[in-house]
Amino acid sequence: EAQVTQNPRYLITVTGKKLTVTCSQNMNHEYMSWYRQDPGLGLRQIYYSMNVEVTDKGDVPEGYKVSRKEKRNFPLILESPSPNQTSLYFCASSPVGGLAYVNEQFFGPGTRLTVL
Amino acid sequence: AQTVTQSQPEMSVQEAETVTLSCTYDTSESDYYLFWYKQPPSRQMILVIRQEAYKQQNATENRFSVNFQKAAKSFSLKISDSQLGDAAMYFCALNRDDKIIFGKGTRLHILP
Numbered sequence: 001e002a003q004v005t006q007n008p009r010y011l012i013t014v015t016g017k018k019l020t021v022t023c024s025q026n027m028n029h030e031y032m033s034w035y036r037q038d039p040g041l042g043l044r045q046i047y048y049s050m051n052v053e054v055t056d057k058g059d060v061p062e063g064y065k066v067s068r069k070e071k072r073n074f075p076l077i078l079e080s081p082s083p084n085q086t087s088l089y090f091c092a093s094s095p096v097g098g099l100a101y102v103n104e105q106f107f108g109p110g111t112r113l114t115v116l
Numbered sequence: 117a118q119t120v121t122q123s124q125p126e127m128s129v130q131e132a133e134t135v136t137l138s139c140t141y142d143t144s145e146s147d148y149y150l151f152w153y154k155q156p157p158s159r160q161m162i163l164v165i166r167q168e169a170y171k172q173q174n175a176t177e178n179r180f181s182v183n184f185q186k187a188a189k190s191f192s193l194k195i196s197d198s199q200l201g202d203a204a205m206y207f208c209a210l211n212r213d214d215k216i217i218f219g220k221g222t223r224l225h226i227l228p
Contacts, residue, residue, distance in 0.1 A: 031214070033216065035218075040125075040220060041220060042122075042207060042218045042219055042220035042221050043207065043209075043218040044218070045215070045216055045217075045218075048214060048215075048216075050214055056214065058215075059217075088159065090161060092161075103149070103211075104151065104163050104166060105151075105153075105161070105163070105209075105216065107160065107161035109159070109160060110159045110160075
């Protein structure tokens with residue numbers, strides 16, 4: 001089954017404790033991206049990657065890191081989480097091509113993160 | 117800068133009726149994609165419909181259709197014969213190259 005998986009689905013942590021949210025896709029998509037969703041703000045792009053070893057900042061990259069060592073995986077790293085990073089996080093992947101490059105996004109199930 | 121505006125935070129519609137969700141956007145590009153995504157209470161993001169900017173014909177997917185006005189930078193979603201399962205948050209999104217911009221969403225309630 002074609003899918004994007006994220007782990008963990010729920011996480012409660014404390015300020016300053018490093019954490020990683022994993023994301024993996026089995027569709028051989030070039031493009032992967034992380035978003036955070038907050039009430040009243042919609043989805044905001046954190047980081048994205050057009051291919052292996054290529055990553056770029058989205059609109060809200062502060063406090064986050066990513067890596068793309070393999071095509072299928074795109075982990076999100078919070079080196080020192082803070083309460084304002086409490087949010088719902090989505091990973092997404094997409095094929096690349098056509099006039100506008102990034103096509104339909106396939107989303108993971110989301111990770112609910114709470115930082116105390 | 118690219119922006120996407122959904123001016124209706126919440127809407128309600130009677131079951132079996134038709135409802136239109138509005139979306140306006142701003143971009144200096146001529147080639148781009150526009151999307152509507154649905155997010156039901158399960159939180160899963162589901163693609164509803166897609167429109168390529170170079171196509172003049174409005175996209176249609178069963179009960180869902182769009183009114184794409186490129187000059188006005190407007191991209192509204194019409195849901196016909198509304199069903200209880202249509203209750204969700206709906207997001208409009210703009211793709212161009214490697215950037216994706218989402219609107220803040222419209223929560224749609226279906227009244228039985």
